Amino acid sequence: MSTSTTLEAPKKGTWDGGNEPLKASYGKLMMWFFLLSDAFTFGAFLIVYGLSRHKHLPYTGEPEAFTFSTEYWPIPEKVFNAFPGLHGMDLPLAFVALMTMILILSSVTMVLAVEAGHRMDKNDVQKWLLWTILFGATFLGCQAWEWAHFISGTDEGMLLADGTRVFGANLTINQYGPPLFADLFFFITGFHGTHVFSGVVLLIMIFINTVNGVYHNRGHYEMVEKVGLYWHFVDLVWVFVFTFFYLI
Amino acid sequence: MATHHDHDLPVGEIPKPQTKAIWKTFIILVVVTAIEFAFAFAMDAGTARNAIFIILTIVKAFYIVAEFMHLKHETKALIWCIILPMALVAWLMVALISEGSYYFESITNYFN
Numbered sequence: 001m002s003t004s005t006t007l008e009a010p011k012k013g014t015w016d017g018g019n020e021p022l023k024a025s026y027g028k029l030m031m032w033f034f035l036l037s038d039a040f041t042f043g044a045f046l047i048v049y050g051l052s053r054h055k056h057l058p059y060t061g062e063p064e065a066f067t068f069s070t071e072y073w074p075i076p077e078k079v080f081n082a083f084p085g086l087h088g089m090d091l092p093l094a095f096v097a098l099m100t101m102i103l104i105l106s107s108v109t110m111v112l113a114v115e116a117g118h119r120m121d122k123n124d125v126q127k128w129l130l131w132t133i134l135f136g137a138t139f140l141g142c143q144a145w146e147w148a149h150f151i152s153g154t155d156e157g158m159l160l161a162d163g164t165r166v167f168g169a170n171l172t173i174n175q176y177g178p179p180l181f182a183d184l185f186f187f188i189t190g191f192h193g194t195h196v197f198s199g200v201v202l203l204i205m206i207f208i209n210t211v212n213g214v215y216h217n218r219g220h221y222e223m224v225e226k227v228g229l230y231w232h233f234v235d236l237v238w239v240f241v242f243t244f245f246y247l248i
Numbered sequence: 249m250a251t252h253h254d255h256d257l258p259v260g261e262i263p264k265p266q267t268k269a270i271w272k273t274f275i276i277l278v279v280v281t282a283i284e285f286a287f288a289f290a291m292d293a294g295t296a297r298n299a300i301f302i303i304l305t306i307v308k309a310f311y312i313v314a315e316f317m318h319l320k321h322e323t324k325a326l327i328w329c330i331i332l333p334m335a336l337v338a339w340l341m342v343a344l345i346s347e348g349s350y351y352f353e354s355i356t357n358y359f360n
Contacts, residue, residue, distance in 0.1 A: 022322070022323050022325050022326040022329070023322070023323045023326075024322060024323070024326055029326075032326065032329075032330060033329075036329075036330060036333055036334075039334060039337070040333075040337060043334075043337040043340070043341070046341065047337075047340060047341045047344050047345075048344075050341060050344065050345040050348065051344045051345060051347060051348035051351075052348065053348065054345050054346075054348030054349045054351075054352060055348040055349075055351040055352045055355075056352065057352070057356075063292075063293075075293070077288070092288075092289075093285070093288060097281075097285060100281055101278070101281070104274065104277050104278065104281070105274075107312065107316055108270060108271070108273075108274045108316075110316075111270050111315075111316045112265075112267060112270060115265060115266065115267060115270065116265065119262055119263050119265065120262065121262045121265075124265065228316075228317075229317055232312055232313075232316045232317045233317070235312060235316075236309055236312045236313065236317075239305055239308050239309055239312065240305060240309070242305075243284070243301050243302065243304075243305040247284060247288055247301050248298050248301055248302075
């Protein structure tokens, strides 16, 4: 036990980790810069989406008369209008609204866990971390359903010029519009989903550490703060994906 | 772990939670999202609606980064370290979207 105590003792020397640039601890500062670089990646994805969308023909007809075609970029409300258990009903953006709410809620429970960590309240940290894991996992489940629906397609599919019909989407064929639309859907929401998955794994790790009292004995819950920064970033990215992919 | 108990805080000294600001931020985020949905259904698609969506998104991003990620309470230098590179990304987005429009114009108007 004495060895672990010396290992965790803070280093005070200027060149020994005692100096904190920008008055943020080493771990938090590095998390900020990692998130900045990650934001560039997501930014690149969304920029490509904007560019591809503007180099395709927009749909100019009446929204009511909209049909799927590879000729023009689809209206998101007409693509994402399904809800689990309500087959065949037109519920534009309802499911993605639910997913957004779940993710915002998970961000709140995360910040409550961080707040409990500041007060060294182990029970509260455990409680809020569990809620965050639950919401995160629920979001992943929703996304799995969203993907399954997008891949298998609607009942009508898309009528091609030769009279055949295409159902669903993959990387080369897409019933909803130009193939690039499906590719960008898979890459953008897939990359975001991978981040949510990593976040849930990190949350489970810090939950186990919290239960074992690792942070309590260390004297601070900074690890919860760092994972919290990552988790809020995932929520932040979803806010942008939601706007640029589903709303606009 | 028993050797560590002298470092522990005495039981009963855990302060009360201060969660008012957190729930306030949560309500702001939910309300802004609800407003976005209202615009999605009440207003026809167009540049004006897109501008409203982008402004509301930036409002949400501000509350998440400033309050939840606590950036508002960090040093000025750190705040600028994060905001300046992202401003450049936003600029790149504007530039490449207009590039996409130009590309579309070219292939529809000049090659038909």
